[in-house]
Amino acid sequence: MNTSVGIVGIGWTGFRPVTPEASYKELVYEAAVRAYADAGVDPRRDVDSFVTVSEDFHEGTSIFDEYVPDQLGGAQRPVHTITGDGLHGLAAAVMQILTGRFRIVVVEGHSKASNILTLPHITAYALDPILNRPLHANPLAVAGLEACRYMHESGATREQCAAVVVKNRRNALRNPAAAYGADLRAEDVLVSEAVASPITRLEISDHADGAIVMVLADDETARRLSPHPVWMRGIGWANDSPSLESRCWARAAYAEQAAAMAYRMAGIGNPAEEIQFAEVDDTFAYKELQHLEALGLCAQGRAGPLTVEGATAPDGCLPVNVSGGSLGIGHLLDASGLARVLEVVLQLRGQAGSRQLGDVYTGLAQSWRGVPTTSGAVAVLSSRLSGRES
Amino acid sequence: MTQRIASYPGTALSEEDIERGRVLSIHDRLRADYAWDAGLAIGRYLDGLKAGQILGVRCERCDRTVVPPRAFCEQCFAPMDAFVPLAGVGTVNTFSLCYVTWDVKRIAEPLIPSVIDLDGTSPPAGIMHLLGGVATDRVRIGMRVRAVWKPARAREGAITDIRYFKPLRRG
Structure with missing residues (x-):
C-alpha cells in the first residue's frame, strides 16, 4: 500500500473583504479550475473523491453539503462534507488516499463571510444555550478570557501581541492575495479601541471572502502528475473540552495534541529544529504566540x-505567517486552515514571489476553529519525503 | 409531612409554570440574516425575470441548454456564458398537490409545486415553480403550460416575478 500523499494542485480565488460580483459557487469554480489546471487533471475523469468543509450557519443553508458538488466537478461522484476547518478536510482526504481505494482526492473550503449580516449572532450561537448564552456576552469575550490567562501565565505582553499584528499585516503587503496588508506601528495597535480586554480591535482579524481548492494524490500518481509534489508528512487534529468552565485557558492544549499526532506521523522529534517556517492560526494576535508555544516551536513564554x-x-x-496570516489575508472562516497550507505549498514550491523564503523544504500549517472552540489541526509538509530525497 | 420533616424545601411546580415555559426548557431566538451575492449567472437570470424574460444558458460542448443559468457546466466543467432567451412555455415534468403550507397549516385548496421542462432546453431542463389557473383534478404530467407574469411595474428581479404557470389551453 502507498504510504505517502502529495499535494499536486492548488487554486484559489480572492481574498477580498467583499466579492459582490460572484456567488460562492462561482468563487469555488474559479479556484477549482485553477487547481485542476495546476495539477493537470480533469475532475470529471480523474478525481476519485471530493471532500469539502463548511458550516451550515455560515452559508445560511441547511444541509449545505448538498450544494457542493457542481462547482467542483463532483456531480454524480463520491462527495462528502466535514463540519470543520479546511485542515480537517485535508486530514480526511489523506485518510481516503491511505486506504488505497482513492488515487486522487480534492479538498475545498470557502468563505462568503461578507454575506453573513449577523455573524456575531451566529458565533454567539456556538455558546452553550443554557449556561453561557443567557449572559449575553459577545463571544469575543471568550478570546479575551483566554488572552488574559495566557498572558498572565506566559508573561506575554500587550506590546508583544501588537508586534504580531504589525508583522503579519506588513507581510501581507508582499502577498497579492491578501486583503489587509498595512504598514502599522505597534502604537496604532495598542491605542485602537478596546474590544474584549486585553484585546483591541486591530488584534482581531477581519473577515475576507475567497475559495481554496487542493488536489491530493498517492505517491505514484503525485510523482507522475507534478514536478514538485508537496508531501503530507504528518497530520493531526484534536479538541480540548468544549466547556468554558473547565477547559485549559492558558495553553492551547488542542494544538499541543494535534501537533504531537502530526509529529509522530512525520517522525519529527525536535520540531524547533526540523520545522523551518510555519503558518499558524492568528485569528487574534495572542493566538499566534500561544500556538507557537503549543506547537513546540519555541519554549513556553518565549514566543x-x-x-x-x-x-x-x-x-x-523561524518565519511565521509570511503570507500575512489571518490578520493580513483576512479570516476565511472554514477555509482558514487551507490558507495556511496554501502558503506552505507555495513556499516549498518556490512560488511565493517577492516573499519567497530561501532554501526551505519543511513547513508547518496549523489551524484553530475560532471562538468558542478548542478545535485545532496541524499539518507538516515537505518537498522531501522523510528527508531522504526530493 | 412525616414525623421527622415538618416541611420540604423549595417551591412546588404549577401547571402554569410548565405551560408558560418557565421551567424545563430555555427559549431563545437566533438572528441569522444573510444577503447572498447572486453572482454572474443567477444575477443575469434575475435581471431577465424583471424584464419579463426567462434566460437559459448553453454549453456548446455538451450541446445542451439549461435553466436556471449557471456559470459552468456541471457535466463537462467548461464555463457557460452563452445566454439564450426561452419562450416561457413548457411541459409539466412532475407535480404534487400540497395540502400543507410552508408553515405547516392545513389548506383546502392545495398549492401545486411543479417542475416544468421549458421549451428550448436540451435535454429537457426544468424550473421549479407553481401551477395555477387549473383545477386540481385536471393536472397531468405532460401538460403544456406557460408563464403568467406579474405586471412589469410589480416585478423586482425575483423568481416570484412569475406568478405561476397555467395551462396553454383551457380544459
Missing part, C-alpha cells in the same frame, strides 16, 4: 520576546 526580536519575521530564524 512574545522572539516576535519582538524579529525571529518570526520573514528574515528571522
Whole structure:
C-alpha cells in the first residue's frame, strides 16, 4: 500500500473583504479550475473523491453539503462534507488516499463571510444555550478570557501581541492575495479601541471572502502528475473540552495534541529544529504566540520576546505567517486552515514571489476553529519525503 | 409531612409554570440574516425575470441548454456564458398537490409545486415553480403550460416575478 500523499494542485480565488460580483459557487469554480489546471487533471475523469468543509450557519443553508458538488466537478461522484476547518478536510482526504481505494482526492473550503449580516449572532450561537448564552456576552469575550490567562501565565505582553499584528499585516503587503496588508506601528495597535480586554480591535482579524481548492494524490500518481509534489508528512487534529468552565485557558492544549499526532506521523522529534517556517492560526494576535508555544516551536513564554526580536519575521530564524496570516489575508472562516497550507505549498514550491523564503523544504500549517472552540489541526509538509530525497 | 420533616424545601411546580415555559426548557431566538451575492449567472437570470424574460444558458460542448443559468457546466466543467432567451412555455415534468403550507397549516385548496421542462432546453431542463389557473383534478404530467407574469411595474428581479404557470389551453 502507498504510504505517502502529495499535494499536486492548488487554486484559489480572492481574498477580498467583499466579492459582490460572484456567488460562492462561482468563487469555488474559479479556484477549482485553477487547481485542476495546476495539477493537470480533469475532475470529471480523474478525481476519485471530493471532500469539502463548511458550516451550515455560515452559508445560511441547511444541509449545505448538498450544494457542493457542481462547482467542483463532483456531480454524480463520491462527495462528502466535514463540519470543520479546511485542515480537517485535508486530514480526511489523506485518510481516503491511505486506504488505497482513492488515487486522487480534492479538498475545498470557502468563505462568503461578507454575506453573513449577523455573524456575531451566529458565533454567539456556538455558546452553550443554557449556561453561557443567557449572559449575553459577545463571544469575543471568550478570546479575551483566554488572552488574559495566557498572558498572565506566559508573561506575554500587550506590546508583544501588537508586534504580531504589525508583522503579519506588513507581510501581507508582499502577498497579492491578501486583503489587509498595512504598514502599522505597534502604537496604532495598542491605542485602537478596546474590544474584549486585553484585546483591541486591530488584534482581531477581519473577515475576507475567497475559495481554496487542493488536489491530493498517492505517491505514484503525485510523482507522475507534478514536478514538485508537496508531501503530507504528518497530520493531526484534536479538541480540548468544549466547556468554558473547565477547559485549559492558558495553553492551547488542542494544538499541543494535534501537533504531537502530526509529529509522530512525520517522525519529527525536535520540531524547533526540523520545522523551518510555519503558518499558524492568528485569528487574534495572542493566538499566534500561544500556538507557537503549543506547537513546540519555541519554549513556553518565549514566543512574545522572539516576535519582538524579529525571529518570526520573514528574515528571522523561524518565519511565521509570511503570507500575512489571518490578520493580513483576512479570516476565511472554514477555509482558514487551507490558507495556511496554501502558503506552505507555495513556499516549498518556490512560488511565493517577492516573499519567497530561501532554501526551505519543511513547513508547518496549523489551524484553530475560532471562538468558542478548542478545535485545532496541524499539518507538516515537505518537498522531501522523510528527508531522504526530493 | 412525616414525623421527622415538618416541611420540604423549595417551591412546588404549577401547571402554569410548565405551560408558560418557565421551567424545563430555555427559549431563545437566533438572528441569522444573510444577503447572498447572486453572482454572474443567477444575477443575469434575475435581471431577465424583471424584464419579463426567462434566460437559459448553453454549453456548446455538451450541446445542451439549461435553466436556471449557471456559470459552468456541471457535466463537462467548461464555463457557460452563452445566454439564450426561452419562450416561457413548457411541459409539466412532475407535480404534487400540497395540502400543507410552508408553515405547516392545513389548506383546502392545495398549492401545486411543479417542475416544468421549458421549451428550448436540451435535454429537457426544468424550473421549479407553481401551477395555477387549473383545477386540481385536471393536472397531468405532460401538460403544456406557460408563464403568467406579474405586471412589469410589480416585478423586482425575483423568481416570484412569475406568478405561476397555467395551462396553454383551457380544459
